[in-house]
Amino acid sequence: xxxxxxxxxxxxxxxxxxxxxxxxxxxxxxxxxxxxxxxxxxxxxxxxxxxxxxxxxxxxxxxxxxxxxxxxxxxxxxxxxxxxxxxxxxxxxxxxxxxxxxxxxxxxxxxxxxxxxxxxxxxxxxxxxxxxxxxxxxxxxxxxxxxxxxxxxxxxxxxxxxxxxxxxxxxxxxxxxxxxxxxxxxxxxxxxxxxxxxxxxxxxxxxxxxxxxxxxxxxxxxxxxxxxxxxxxxxxxxxxxxxxxxxxxxxxxxxxxxxxxxxxxxxxxxxxxxxxxxxxxxxxxxxxxxxxxxxxxxxxxxxxxxxxxxxxxxxxxxxxxxxxxxxxxxxxxxxxxxxxxxxxxxxxxxxxxxxxxxxxxxxxxxxxxxxxxxxxxxxxxxxxxxxxxxxxxxxxxxxxxxxxxxxxxxx
Numbered sequence: 001x002x003x004x005x006x007x008x009x010x011x012x013x014x015x016x017x018x019x020x021x022x023x024x025x026x027x028x029x030x031x032x033x034x035x036x037x038x039x040x041x042x043x044x045x046x047x048x049x050x051x052x053x054x055x056x057x058x059x060x061x062x063x064x065x066x067x068x069x070x071x072x073x074x075x076x077x078x079x080x081x082x083x084x085x086x087x088x089x090x091x092x093x094x095x096x097x098x099x100x101x102x103x104x105x106x107x108x109x110x111x112x113x114x115x116x117x118x119x120x121x122x123x124x125x126x127x128x129x130x131x132x133x134x135x136x137x138x139x140x141x142x143x144x145x146x147x148x149x150x151x152x153x154x155x156x157x158x159x160x161x162x163x164x165x166x167x168x169x170x171x172x173x174x175x176x177x178x179x180x181x182x183x184x185x186x187x188x189x190x191x192x193x194x195x196x197x198x199x200x201x202x203x204x205x206x207x208x209x210x211x212x213x214x215x216x217x218x219x220x221x222x223x224x225x226x227x228x229x230x231x232x233x234x235x236x237x238x239x240x241x242x243x244x245x246x247x248x249x250x251x252x253x254x255x256x257x258x259x260x261x262x263x264x265x266x267x268x269x270x271x272x273x274x275x276x277x278x279x280x281x282x283x284x285x286x287x288x289x290x291x292x293x294x295x296x297x298x299x300x301x302x303x304x305x306x307x308x309x310x311x312x313x314x315x316x317x318x319x320x321x322x323x324x325x326x327x328x329x330x331x332x333x334x335x336x337x338x339x340x341x342x343x344x345x346x347x348x349x350x351x352x353x354x355x356x357x358x359x360x361x362x363x364x365x366x367x368x369x370x371x372x373x374x375x376x377x378x379x380x381x382x383x384x385x386x387x388x389x390x391x392x393x394x395x396x397x398x399x400x401x402x403x404x405x406x407x408x409x410x411x
Contacts, residue, residue: 002407009033012372013163019397021125034134050111069377184348192336193232210261220245268327280313359399
């Protein structure tokens with residue numbers, strides 16, 4: 001019978017293998033995983049809880065969370081999106097729950113629930129797993145199939161899926177067949193900022209800020225919660241900025257100005273006027289803007305040069321201007337990046353124009369498919385990167401199954 005080989009035992013690879021094996025029973029479906037562990041990212045995602053997807057059932061809205069790939073994913077998400085993913089896991093005994101911010105996790109709060117489900121489904125569909133088996137070469141053969149070189153043998157296949165994540169080796173296999181690979185750069189990372197006053201606020205969070213990255217080839221804007229850390233800043237606002245500005249930041253060697261509007265668009269000047277008129281004799285440091293933690297307000301007053309005994313009525317023009325800047329345009333110097341927890345996402349991979357997005361098949365090499373992070377597709381944090389893996393894995397697996405059935409019929 002015809003054979004399909006999946007290169008990579010991650011989320012996309014497993015999902016594709018299960019789909020292919022279930023839709024083409026009796027055919028050989030093999031996962032080749034170079035390391036000794038499958039589904040490694042699933043295990044660590046969401047702090048070990050696995051952020052399976054995001055509860056956004058409108059494909060038009062969903063694609064807004066993808067800095068790269070939004071246009072291409074609109075159709076695939078309409079065909080197999082979060083609703084289908086929820087049903088897929090629920091029907092296999094894994095109930096999912098939705099948190100206030102839209103992120104979805106297994107009710108067990110254990111990534112092992114997702115791993116056990118995927119591994120069990122693959123075994124039930126008779127998917128063959130070969131761990132510690134890197135594919136070292138990939139070549140098309142005259143009959144329309146492929147020959148894959150491993151350490152011990154040549155492995156024939158009628159269909160091949162590249163689901164090797166951001167692995168340079170996986171991209172090299174595609175390049176062997178003439179595919180364009182957009183150079184990967186990091187995405188979803190936190191910012192290193194050296195300001196001592198900021199680092200002294202480690203652990204402090206602000207619910208909603210406006211954040212801008214300046215001095216890049218073009219500005220990057222982001223909004224959301226922000227977390228102060230002992231190395232700089234993190235939180236959703238920072239992670240979104242790192243995703244949308246991934247290439248710009250790489251080109252700037254991760255050095256730029258990070259401008260924070262702690263009041264999220266509200267006018268500092270108007271707020272200060274209100275305090276001067278209604279609380280002129282009170283100490284400036286005693287009255288913080290409603291959204292700001294006391295520790296942050298005191299730190300900003302220190303940066304602005306407000307004395308401990310300074311009153312609103314006696315605020316000089318110079319100190320007022322400094323305070324307004326600290327509130328609406330607080331500039332930090334970014335000097336580098338740091339990895340966000342154990343998760344690592346890249347921008348870059350197989351060029352999007354190289355792929356038929358209805359089937360995930362290569363436009364250059366019939367019978368070769370792509371899924372997951374090996375593509376030049378990435379998203380902000382919140383379950384969106386896994387959704388890309390499930391969707392593209394499903395479409396690729398479905399198309400591979402059709403190819404195997406056709407090959408068997410032709411024989």
